[in-house]
Amino acid sequence: MDYLIRALKLAKELVADVAPDAGSLNILIEEGSLLLRNAYTEAPEDYLTQRLIAFGGNYRLAAVGEHAAEALQGLRQLAASHGDTVSILNGSLELTSLTSETEFVVDERQWTQAELYVRGFVTNVGGKQNPNIHLDVNDDRFGKLIVAATREQIAKDQTNRLYKPLTLRISILQDRGTGNYDPGSAKLIDYVETGQADDNVSGYLDQLIERAAASWKQVTDKDSWLRDIRGYGG
DSSP states (O other): OHHHHHHHHHHHHHHHHHOTTOOOEEEEEETTEEEEEEOSOOOTTSHHHHHHHHHHHHTBGGGSOHHHHHHHHHHHHHHHHHTOEEEEEETTEEEEEEOTTOOOBOOOOOEEEEEEEEEEEEEEEEOSSSOEEEEEESOTTTSEEEEEOOHHHHHHOOSOOTTSEEEEEEEEEEETTTOOEEEEEEEEEEEEOTTHHHHHHHHHHHHHHHHHHHHGGGOOOHHHHHHHHTTOOO
């Protein structure tokens, strides 16, 4: 029973991260095997199929999202602990299989500084040693985001932000290989008042384009980089 519960949790995490719109997932247990079958569609074009085929070619974890990568690692551990093979299928098409012999390819992270607007509900502000703003963000990439700030940034703000919606402009590290963000690196740049964000977007995008142009000059093979981002890198 514990085996089945663990398999269900990992399967749910895998599908939620890679294909949030997938309709259903069938789990079948056969002798020596655990089959995870996506019953949503058999079309080879669907997102789940594309990402897992890209992953299954060389077991490169960067081909899928961070949470899906953790789920795949958990499924491999499950297979190894019981001597099983975990097979992931889309209809009748096997996308990938995991055994105790499976070796994942983990890319070295390449971080770049990004800037974002994030909006959420403020649950805490302050901190004696490490001033920050706790923001409950309606965004699956972040969830509850803790944005580091300076004492000066918080002290000069005369508005009571607690338990109110707030938009922040933040800096945050982004993995160039996967596009994922590091929530622990979020730092406050400025508060954005209601109505101000739309006015700022055009100019802000121009700034981002200018900064990005300088940052991406170090990408020498742009075609290869784009293939890696899409999960087709070798």
